[in-house]
Amino acid sequence: DAGVIQSPRHEVTEMGQEVTLRCKPISGHDYLFWYRQTMMRGLELLIYFNNNVPIDDSGMPEDRFSAKMPNASFSTLKIQPSEPRDSAVYFCASRPRDRALEAFFGQGTRLTVV
Amino acid sequence: GDSVTQMEGPVTLSEEAFLTINCTYTATGYPSLFWYVQYPGEGLQLLLKATKADDKGSNKGFEATYRKETTSFHLEKGSVQVSDSAVYFCALSADSWGKLQFGAGTQVVVTP
Secondary structure, X not given: OOOOEEEOOEEEEOOOOOEEEEEEOOOOOOEEEEEEEEOOOEEEEEEXXXXXXXXXXXXXXXXXXXEEEEEOOEEEEEEOOOOHHHOEEEEEEEEOOOOOOOOEEOXXXXXXXX | OOEEEEOOOOEEEEOXXXXXXXXXXXXXXXXXXXEEEEOOOOOEEEEEEEOOOOOEEXXXXXXXXXXXXXXXXXXXXXXOOHHHOEEEEEEEEOOOOOOOEEOOOEEEEEEO
């Protein structure tokens, strides 16, 4: 398996623009997580899905953030409108059903909002 | 709530030195514990894990033992290499969903 695939790897956008980050989890994994990494706050959980259903989005910072998982092989994280403070590295991770097994992370998307 | 505390970095070492990164946690129940490593420009990779008290996780010369009595999961390596230079994250998972609570990360720099 190719692992968790995120795109794009880097995104530079202007303040106010819409940004969409994409994630393809590992096939057969039931859980998908979106994390954000910043210098100030470290790694934060934004939202997670189980079998394509959002379970908890309490980590989403504002209504400007939304996430979807239309099918088992694809998820998006959208920011509209984007702001400079959204600049961060966004990671997607997926995990199998067996709780004893670990989560696998994608390479991340480095977002810069100017 | 659950939390993970790990020693601040950066930790700078010479090659072949002994490495210890302290990690303590607060959690209800019996969490699983993990060490993830992040190399520059890369995502997080699982280094090792332990799912119950007294378990020892090991990988690539790194070890950590789940100590319930001290709520700790310290990472050790007996002889580091330059290629071990990275940021190391201690994390716990305390629920059935498997969501991770991370420590702040410790940067390790190994010099030749």
